[in-house]
Amino acid sequence: MDSTSPIIYVVEPYGGSIRRHNSALPLIYWDDAAVTRGDGIFETLLIRDGHPANLQRHLDRFRASARLMELPEPIVEDWITATREAVSEWSQRSDEDATCVWTYTRGRASTGRPSAWLTLTPVSDTVLRQRRKGVKVMTSPRGFSIDTSLPGVEEATEGGSPRPAPWLTVGAKTLNYAANMAALRYARSRGLDDVIYLDPGTGRVLEGATSTVITVRAGGKLRTPVSGGDILPGTTQAALFDYAETHGWRCKAKEMTVERLLDADSVWLVSSVRVAVRVTEIDGVKLPAPDNEDEVRELINAALGAE
Amino acid sequence: MDSTSPIIYVVEPYGGSIRRHNSALPLIYWDDAAVTRGDGIFETLLIRDGHPANLQRHLDRFRASARLMELPEPIVEDWITATREAVSEWSQRSDEDATCVWTYTRGRASTGRPSAWLTLTPVSDTVLRQRRKGVKVMTSPRGFSIDTSLPGVEEATEGGSPRPAPWLTVGAKTLNYAANMAALRYARSRGLDDVIYLDPGTGRVLEGATSTVITVRAGGKLRTPVSGGDILPGTTQAALFDYAETHGWRCKAKEMTVERLLDADSVWLVSSVRVAVRVTEIDGVKLPAPDNEDEVRELINAALGAE
Structure with missing residues (x-):
């Protein structure tokens, strides 16, 4: 071998x-x-x-x-x-x-x-390159929406419903990723690297195809869309927020639109192996590198090593 | 072996x-x-x-x-x-x-x-038994809804979109059946055999977890929910309707509610291997056997053998 x-x-x-x-x-x-x-x-x-x-x-x-x-x-x-x-x-x-x-x-x-x-x-080489160079993304509706008004969904995504129900696989990280893979293929066919899903009704930012969305804003603020329902809770985002909170950052889960992504200092997709890749372009709009790019990267790496 | x-x-x-x-x-x-x-x-x-x-x-x-x-x-x-x-x-x-x-x-x-x-x-023995005895079903929202207003979805479900898009796996019969399997496990845990999905907003009947819904009504009428969008087109239903149409039945795809299931002469789940299983109970309401049960069964079997 x-x-x-x-x-x-x-x-x-x-x-x-x-x-x-x-x-x-x-x-x-x-x-x-x-x-x-x-x-x-x-x-x-x-x-x-x-x-x-x-x-x-x-x-x-x-x-x-x-x-x-x-x-x-x-x-x-x-x-x-x-x-x-x-x-x-x-x-x-x-x-x-x-x-x-x-x-x-x-x-x-x-x-x-x-x-x-x-x-x-x-x-993979792709991941190593994206860590260095960042990713260009397109936004897209997911093509389906999860009905968070159903009984059981909120508890399910907290991981503690007493009574299993048909819709309880919402919130589980299952092997059903065919739609996400299709979205990524589509993005790549257009010379892009990744997709950020939006709720089609409200324009609310959901998550990346395989990652959690984070914004960094002036005044040491970290923001991420509220997880649960139609957003899988991210382990990397959780590690980052816990660590950053004890190191002087103010971290909060908050609903956001594409406009809020564009006016942030920087936007990141965080996930286990890519760790943190900076979003350099959203739907053709370039996002310039922030002054604290290295600081953010070091923060995330420190958070993962802190356990 | x-x-x-x-x-x-x-x-x-x-x-x-x-x-x-x-x-x-x-x-x-x-x-x-x-x-x-x-x-x-x-x-x-x-x-x-x-x-x-x-x-x-x-x-x-x-x-x-x-x-x-x-x-x-x-x-x-x-x-x-x-x-x-x-x-x-x-x-x-x-x-x-x-x-x-x-x-x-x-x-x-x-x-x-x-x-x-x-x-x-x-x-399987389960299928053979269900063919003979029919199935008891519960209705359930699917837990998610497919956004049929997106560009591409209608063409996709017709199988001929010129431009692939992220949401185009809608209408494909993919391996992503984890949610359907969870719904069936839930039904079985309650002593039932199957699930009929409803649109939570409108109460519209969608499909079975692994089958197409058919009703038989007086006057030789066969009805099925309109496929496309959030309903996979059924091959068995198509074979049945084509054959029945040439044998004196009047067949139509039509939106329906649970009330329309309950006031039909009989309700069937049709799929390739189970072929046609009669629904004997919906959400605890018993559906008595119709006079023409054998006739309907023979019609479907003839349709499959007619090719």
Whole structure:
């Protein structure tokens, strides 16, 4: 196995062995619900300096997603052990950042047992370039809207509804990303890098296709759209706000429009592996680099290393 | 390999070989977009009397889905060949109905080539029971609504938009069924069999979780909600309406409410493998069997065999 091949560990969902899987061989069976229905959840973690960054928030969201999807409670210790084994293997190869993805599916129809595994791969060149150069984005309605007036949705997105209901997968980080991928393909076909979703009725800013939107404003202010309902709570944004709040920044979740993005000092898309990429253009309008660009970047990196 | 194991054929997406896959071995790689993003499409076909039923409509919808998802045009001849090989193998085992699923995904990130395969399995006992006994359903809002006012949506659902756009996966039969599966789990936890989705704003009947809604009314009338936008066009419903129209029935797509379901002679969920299951209860209200129950069933079976 060459040194660039992905590191894969299979996790026994009910506890027990963790085994390394040869990435050159197929992994998933024909009747796994991940493949037949996109019926599973995932988390993507940054591996940096020999550690999974922001681990606790990822574990919390992973458990919340599993609960919303009525998957058996993940055995946290096993996920941590498997992650540390993979990271240890990675560290012998490289001291660069890596991407770790946990996947947990409803599993095979023929066995009724969930499937669970993690992969660890190098950070892609695209991500490295976007970290340096930023991203050009287009805004777009999402094409569908989530009905937040339904009973259960608010509790669901808080992760603690007592009674599961059909619409409770709202707020879970599921494998159903086909629409997001289509939006990104469309953006790329127009020479852009990413998409920021807007609510078509109100023009309210929602989130990036795979990231949380942040603005930085004069006076040390950080802002992000209010999560819940149709906005997945971001683990990187949460780490950033918690850390920044204790370092003199004033952080608040607040509804915002595209106009509020354009008159901010800077706009960022934050997510686990890209960490923070500055938005350099929105719908053709250039956003000049702010004076504190390096300071913001350092703040986010410090937040991820602070845990 | 025992005689109950699924029959799997892998289809080369760009043409070439069709090979049988041993179902006891894993099939899909860790980096297939079907697994990582639910990024793929599928069709489910009924195999009956040695033939795939309603083949042309499934091929048409499969191609339309591929176009909407910007997957390479499926090579229809290869799918037909693979299906016939699998069916021929099945016919040596059994003359019962079987379920054939075509899956076509964006494929492995590391190769950029789509993945494509079909599986052929016995019809499940649940389906056989539902065909005989009918289904008890609950109505539910879907939890999200598709914005049909967006440019592109109407053309997309007709399968022929000139310009792909982010929201164009509306109308494609993608692997993103996690919400539908959650709705079905919820229904089953309440002792029910299925869900009929309603538009929360208007109370308009949309579709079943995995089926099209049909009503039969006095005077030989068949009705179904208007497809497009937030209702996937049904291949079985289309076959039924085309056939019934030439056999003295009056068939029309028409908006309907739950009240219109309750005052119909009978209500059916139609889909490829279940074919037609009568709705025997909606939200606790019993629907008595109509006098023409057998006639309706024979009509649908004849429609599927008429191709």
